[in-house]
Amino acid sequence: MSTSTTLRQSVYDRFFESSYGEYAKIGITAGPGVVWLLLLLLFPLVFLVTISFASVNDSYQIVYEFSVSNYVSLLHGQDGWFTTPFVDTFLLSLGIAVVTTLVTIVFAFPVAYLLARASGTLFKALLFTILLPFFTIYIVRIYSWYAFFGSSGIINSFLVWTGVVSGPVSLFNYGVFPIIVALAHAYFPYMLLTLYSSLDGIDYSVVEAARDLGSSRVGVAKDIVVPLSAQGLITGSIFVFVPSLGSFITPKFLAQGKVAMVGEILADRINQIYAIDFGSAGSIFLIIPCLIGFLLIFKYADLGEMRGI
Amino acid sequence: MSDKTKERFAPGGSATADRFGFLRKTSLEDLAATYGLYLFAGATIAFLWLPLLFIVVLSFGVNSSSVVPFEGFTLANYVDLFTNASLMSASLQSFVVATTSAVVATLLGVPAAFALARYSFRGKEAFRSLVILPLLIPGVIMGIDMLIFFQSVIDLPLGFFTTVATHSVFGLPFIVLPVAARLLTFDRSIEESARDLGADPLTVMKDVTLPVVAPAVAAGFVFAWLRSFEDFTRAFFVSGTMDLLTKSMYSLVVYGQNANVMKPMATVLIVLVGVALVVAMNIGQVSDYV
Numbered sequence: 001m002s003t004s005t006t007l008r009q010s011v012y013d014r015f016f017e018s019s020y021g022e023y024a025k026i027g028i029t030a031g032p033g034v035v036w037l038l039l040l041l042l043f044p045l046v047f048l049v050t051i052s053f054a055s056v057n058d059s060y061q062i063v064y065e066f067s068v069s070n071y072v073s074l075l076h077g078q079d080g081w082f083t084t085p086f087v088d089t090f091l092l093s094l095g096i097a098v099v100t101t102l103v104t105i106v107f108a109f110p111v112a113y114l115l116a117r118a119s120g121t122l123f124k125a126l127l128f129t130i131l132l133p134f135f136t137i138y139i140v141r142i143y144s145w146y147a148f149f150g151s152s153g154i155i156n157s158f159l160v161w162t163g164v165v166s167g168p169v170s171l172f173n174y175g176v177f178p179i180i181v182a183l184a185h186a187y188f189p190y191m192l193l194t195l196y197s198s199l200d201g202i203d204y205s206v207v208e209a210a211r212d213l214g215s216s217r218v219g220v221a222k223d224i225v226v227p228l229s230a231q232g233l234i235t236g237s238i239f240v241f242v243p244s245l246g247s248f249i250t251p252k253f254l255a256q257g258k259v260a261m262v263g264e265i266l267a268d269r270i271n272q273i274y275a276i277d278f279g280s281a282g283s284i285f286l287i288i289p290c291l292i293g294f295l296l297i298f299k300y301a302d303l304g305e306m307r308g309i
Numbered sequence: 310m311s312d313k314t315k316e317r318f319a320p321g322g323s324a325t326a327d328r329f330g331f332l333r334k335t336s337l338e339d340l341a342a343t344y345g346l347y348l349f350a351g352a353t354i355a356f357l358w359l360p361l362l363f364i365v366v367l368s369f370g371v372n373s374s375s376v377v378p379f380e381g382f383t384l385a386n387y388v389d390l391f392t393n394a395s396l397m398s399a400s401l402q403s404f405v406v407a408t409t410s411a412v413v414a415t416l417l418g419v420p421a422a423f424a425l426a427r428y429s430f431r432g433k434e435a436f437r438s439l440v441i442l443p444l445l446i447p448g449v450i451m452g453i454d455m456l457i458f459f460q461s462v463i464d465l466p467l468g469f470f471t472t473v474a475t476h477s478v479f480g481l482p483f484i485v486l487p488v489a490a491r492l493l494t495f496d497r498s499i500e501e502s503a504r505d506l507g508a509d510p511l512t513v514m515k516d517v518t519l520p521v522v523a524p525a526v527a528a529g530f531v532f533a534w535l536r537s538f539e540d541f542t543r544a545f546f547v548s549g550t551m552d553l554l555t556k557s558m559y560s561l562v563v564y565g566q567n568a569n570v571m572k573p574m575a576t577v578l579i580v581l582v583g584v585a586l587v588v589a590m591n592i593g594q595v596s597d598y599v
Binding site for chain 1: 590
């Protein structure tokens with residue numbers, strides 16, 4: 001061994017193999033990441049929650065006194081509690097997010113299952129085919145949905161041109177339906193990849209055994225595959241539900257003002273008038289579902305399952 | 310009951326199917342289920358391609374805002390794109406931001422992945438969840454809280470640094486998760502053999518460990534880069550007056566200007582990504598990281 005290698009070795013041994021060396025290793029590797037995340041992820045979030053309980057004076061300065069005035073103005077309307085437009089918007093957003101999640105589950109499950117059973121070239125080809133559409137720039141993708149939907153969009157124009165309907169179908173006009181379609185499309189890979197990870201981990205000899213014992217394919221799906229992939233379903237649902245709830249440009253483009261979602265009105269208030277009071281209090285309604293999802297993942301998912309996202 | 314009757318009522322099979330040996334264990338219901346599955350999945354995948362086809366096909370179209378009536382193929386949109394100076398400079402800016410934030414995420418994330426995969430410490434579960442959090446937070450929340458943080462707390466002017474900082478946080482999970490997963494499946498006995506053969510820990514890291522995790526790092530880097538390049542919501546809040554591609558596209562659409570140049574840009578990106586994916590899937594083991 002050369003002298004430099006021996007020197008390196010002895011320095012390393014002296015430092016890292018000593019009793020506090022283990023802590024040093026952890027500090028050097030995880031340290032910067034922890035500091036960065038605490039500073040730029042956790043602290044701003046906590047600060048946002050904190051100032052939602054403060055108030056803002058007329059010159060946009062934050063008045064650091066405990067007050068629930070922000071929440072009251074958000075939730076208490078003219079006719080009493082929970083009658084404000086904000087509450088209606090929030091409930092609509094919840095509904096859209098739930099439907100979107102269910103839609104992604106229904107459509108992603110078969111694809112994930114086939115992907116999990118495929119191998120080799122078929123697997124690679126299938127994966128490529130499934131994932132490529134999601135590398136389109138999101139704004140351009142929404143623009144394409146914008147062109148598809150609408151009373152004079154591609155879908156309606158095509159239907160009218162072929163004579164199937166006499167006028168534009170109102171379902172395809174801008175509003176809730178296009179939003180759900182666009183969101184389900186956008187967050188499809190999250191559901192797909194978590195389901196795939198989960199289904200990939202199933203030992204399919206169990207399925208074979210069930211088939212040998214006389215179960216039908218539907219029975220196998222119902223009694224074996226779905227329960228074993230429950231964890232993936234939960235994780236995937238969280239990763240679809242929470243972002244859908246807080247979606248911003250999707251409703252902005254595809255609702256054309258007819259309906260609004262929570263993320264959209266928060267963004268508008270902050271951007272147009274820097275309404276920190278409204279923005280911070282309203283954000284809580286998105287942060288709480290996010291935290292609930294976070295806790296569920298913290299409890300139930302394991303690292304190996306999250307590879308694909 | 311006769312054997313024939315028993316067969317007829319046996320679950321998962323039918324007397325008819327049993328007559329045809331090759332269909333043993335496959336009833337009509339099963340066939341319908343299997344082919345129904347293929348059909349359903351195929352239709353889903355076809356649906357997934359709708360926006361992509363719209364974008365790519367119409368980027369070559371004369372009247373590229375609608376399919377009917379279709380007037381003909383042209384490269385005019387591409388010419389418009391590459392001669393549009395503001396869009397080109399915005400793309401360059403997005404490129405620089407994406408690369409810088411992906412590099413920062415890698416520098417922070419690779420060591421963090423080692424910590425998560427190899428060491429155990431108090432608060433490890435919390436750290437792991439903290440790393441996953443940026444994937445979960447809606448863009449509006451992250452944008453708003455970062456905006457308020459930069460403006461009202463530390464009074465930092467919005468621009469390059471704030472955008473890179475935000476995007477590096479956003480991209481961190483994309484580095485940490487694949488690298489940690491790779492480390493967890495990595496057979497450490499190679500490292501031990503290297504140590505036995507006289508290598509010091511630095512050499513082991515350099516010559517054994519890093520080459521093994523390199524594909525995971527590369528895959529994570531590319532995903533983090535892409536997420537930063539195409540991010541709109543967060544950048545919208547924290548980039549101030551800095552030109553970014555997604556912001557330029559947004560104003561094109563919102564102010565009703567000629568948005569036809571967006572499609573060539575998206576198509577170019579898709580082609581590049583598609584080629585990179587094909588290459589990576591065949592040379593590296595990117596498909597393992599799914």
